[in-house]
Amino acid sequence: MTRGTAPIFPVSTSDLTIEYPPHGVSPAHVAVHGLTLQIERGEVLGLLGESGSGKSTLASVLSGAAYAPGLGSARPIITGGEATVLGFRMRRIGRRKLARLTFGVGLLEQNAAATLPATMTVAEIVAEPVLERDRRYNRRALDTLVATMVDAVRLPLAVLPRYPYELSNGQRQRVALARALVFGPSLLIADEPTAGVDVTVRDAVIDLILELQRERSFSALVISSDLTVLRRVANRVGVLYQGVLVGLGTIDEVFDDPWHPYVAGLAAALTGLESESESESDDETDDYEDDMFDDDDHDESGNHAEHS
Numbered sequence: 288m289t290r291g292t293a294p295i296f297p298v299s300t301s302d303l304t305i306e307y308p309p310h311g312v313s314p315a316h317v318a319v320h321g322l323t324l325q326i327e328r329g330e331v332l333g334l335l336g337e338s339g340s341g342k343s344t345l346a347s348v349l350s351g352a353a354y355a356p357g358l359g360s361a362r363p364i365i366t367g368g369e370a371t372v373l374g375f376r377m378r379r380i381g382r383r384k385l386a387r388l389t390f391g392v393g394l395l396e397q398n399a400a401a402t403l404p405a406t407m408t409v410a411e412i413v414a415e416p417v418l419e420r421d422r423r424y425n426r427r428a429l430d431t432l433v434a435t436m437v438d439a440v441r442l443p444l445a446v447l448p449r450y451p452y453e454l455s456n457g458q459r460q461r462v463a464l465a466r467a468l469v470f471g472p473s474l475l476i477a478d479e480p481t482a483g484v485d486v487t488v489r490d491a492v493i494d495l496i497l498e499l500q501r502e503r504s505f506s507a508l509v510i511s512s513d514l515t516v517l518r519r520v521a522n523r524v525g526v527l528y529q530g531v532l533v534g535l536g537t538i539d540e541v542f543d544d545p546w547h548p549y550v551a552g553l554a555a556a557l558t559g560l561e562s563e564s565e566s567e568s569d570d571e572t573d574d575y576e577d578d579m580f581d582d583d584d585h586d587e588s589g590n591h592a593e594h595s
Contacts, residue, residue: 297506298326304367318344320530331507333521341530342510346478350394393472399463403451410447436465457488475507
């Protein structure tokens with residue numbers, strides 16, 4: 288970076304307002320209002336908020352998905368401020384710049400595991416973003432790239448010829464993640480990456496994203512309504528409430544001294560969950576100690592007492 292040149296953040300927004308224009312009988316709707324934040328290089332920023340808070344709208348705009356053809360009047364538009372992603376200004380971005388942007392941004396969409404094309408194999412699904420750009424891409428090189436990505440998300444290569452219905456939810460989510468990372472993006476935007484995934488494998492999915500982020504050094508915006516997910520993966524968190532950023536910082540900074548009632552409510556819930564977790568841990572310890580004492584119980588004669 289040249290001395291005196293402002294740093295280029297993977298994501299930078301300044302007083303950003305995103306609106307859905309009137310559509311049919313639906314009036315205009317402001318989804319995000321006055322948002323200012325930055326994501327540092329190599330940082331994972333978690334974004335938390337209730338349904339309808341503007342999280343997915345923000346993901347759609349920052350990833351470039353909002354500019355895809357076919358959305359028509361349902362497309363969210365930037366009506367105030369600015370968003371810059373990987374150096375590209377998103378307000379009225381042109382087609383060529385959008386193509387360059389989406390090459391550097393991987394998008395793991397909400398419910399990605401449930402929306403994989405049912406008629407395509409795993410190999411075809413992971414290869415699809417490449418072939419959409421270049422139908423003449425070298426087949427041998429593409430096969431190698433696809434196999435490398437499937438291996439990177441900790442799936443056996445035996446899944447390559449299989450179809451989504453032959454896989455578990457957790458495996459399908461890994462396939463979607465492989466597709467999102469196939470270009471080796473500088474930025475990953477993951478919208479509710481554990482939604483629809485079995486509870487038993489949610490931690491594994493989040494841990495995989497974290498492992499890949501460390502291995503490949505990309506920045507990430509991870510959107511979730513589950514604070515425990517963000518605690519595992521995020522360096523900082525932002526809290527959206529009705530389209531407004533009402534908290535930003537480390538989890539401790541945001542929830543130890545909340546200034547907004549919504550954040551205060553989340554902090555109380557978080558404290559309750561942590562207390563419950565500690566209580567369960569204590570109960571498990573007590574049960575373990577009781578078992579130890581039970582095993583060592585003796586009768587007065589010095590013989591082991593019989594247990595029913």
